[in-house]
Amino acid sequence: MISQQHMSNQPDTAEEPEQLRQEIDETRAELGETVHALAAKTDVKARARREVDERKARIGERKARARETAQRAVGNVRSRPLPVATAVVVLIGAAIPVIAVGRR
Numbered sequence: 001m002i003s004q005q006h007m008s009n010q011p012d013t014a015e016e017p018e019q020l021r022q023e024i025d026e027t028r029a030e031l032g033e034t035v036h037a038l039a040a041k042t043d044v045k046a047r048a049r050r051e052v053d054e055r056k057a058r059i060g061e062r063k064a065r066a067r068e069t070a071q072r073a074v075g076n077v078r079s080r081p082l083p084v085a086t087a088v089v090v091l092i093g094a095a096i097p098v099i100a101v102g103r104r
Contacts, residue, residue: 040046077084
């Protein structure tokens with residue numbers, strides 16, 4: 001015999017089984033996402049590959065910025081050779097006495 005309390009827990013309408021199915025589907029989806037996230041965390045090779053790729057990208061960006069800076073500097077020297085040549089002569093002129101004193 002089924003108790004009265006047990007019968008009161010039974011679904012009264014056809015919507016409740018559908019609602020349960022929907023909740024089960026949502027729980028399965030969440031569980032699948034969790035399993036996928038855990039698997040990704042334990043895949044050391046893939047994580048290492050991503051880290052290497054990210055570092056390569058950062059190095060590439062720095063290299064590009066350095067190249068742009070060098071090209072600008074060359075362009076500045078080419079557009080104003082006299083001030084640059086004057087600065088080089090002044091630096092060499094200042095370095096000669098320092099070197100001569102150091103050799104004594």
